[in-house]
Amino acid sequence: MGLKEQIALLEASGWHIAPFAPDLQAATGLVAGGWREGWDEPVWRCPECGASPDPALWEVEGRAVQGWACPACGALGLEEHLPRERRVIHRAWTAEELAQEVERYRPRPVARSLGEEVRRKEAWARERLEALLEEVKSAPSGARNNTLASAAYRAGALLRRYPVGGLEGVLERLVEAAVAAGLPRAEARSTAERGLKKGFEGGA
Ligand SMILES: [Zn+2]
Structure with a gap:
């Protein structure tokens, strides 16, 4: 399968990919790069002030629960109170890695x-x-x-x-x-x- 076909296949699975210019390929060994939308993940950002909170274990009804403490504003909270975000995933591939990626997204019947x-x-x-x-x-x-x-x-x-x-x-x-x-x-x-x-x- 050629690079063009591999890219078309991955783009059909949600990736946005651009092949790298020949001199960049020669210099880095990477043949293409791109991005796709990831999963919703909690973002470790204080909902009060936007600073980066430290992980902390809190006790809730006698059980240890993953939480956080903000060193900037003193806010405390549980992981579930953190904002959630769909992050963009960026990647670049060597020829071999691109072939493996294609294999993962191989179209099912x-x-x-x-x-x-x-x-x-x-x-x-x-x-x-x-x-x-x-x-x-x-x-x-x-x-x-x-x-x-x-x-x-x-x-x-x-x-x-x-x-x-x-x-x-x-x-x-x-x-x-x-x-x-x-x-x-x-x-x-x-x-x-x-x-x-x-x-x-x-x-x-
Ligand atoms: Zn804060």
Whole structure:
């Protein structure tokens, strides 16, 4: 598949891509760059003053809950009080990475019946769940708890729409992924449970 076809395929999946000029390709090894809209994510920005809040654990009804404290204005809050934003994702690819990206977005067979469409969506949801677990497993040490909370929430939202696993089973897998990343088991369980439940019930 040529570069033009690869770009056309990815643009059909929501990317906006421009190939790089030959001299830039030669200098950097990158063949193209582009952007797409990402997922809604909490933004670590104080809703009062806009400064960057520090993560802090608060106790709510006897449970440890991920929260924050703003060093600039003294505001306190929970993660769910942070603003949410759909961030733009920017990327540049080498020829090899572009081929891998295309493979990820490879068009599935067009649905011929409702059953096929449902199976296609479930296959997508299963892949999405694995990607979330991988995100938790590979979270850097300063972001493990936040990554777990966010992934658990998204896994819950996924389970609400697609029957790709039971809540209990997915909870166990999230906990194992977080423990593999180095999070203490008890902390992992409470964060994962809370996020999963919130996502599943459709809370903000
Ligand atoms: Zn503030």
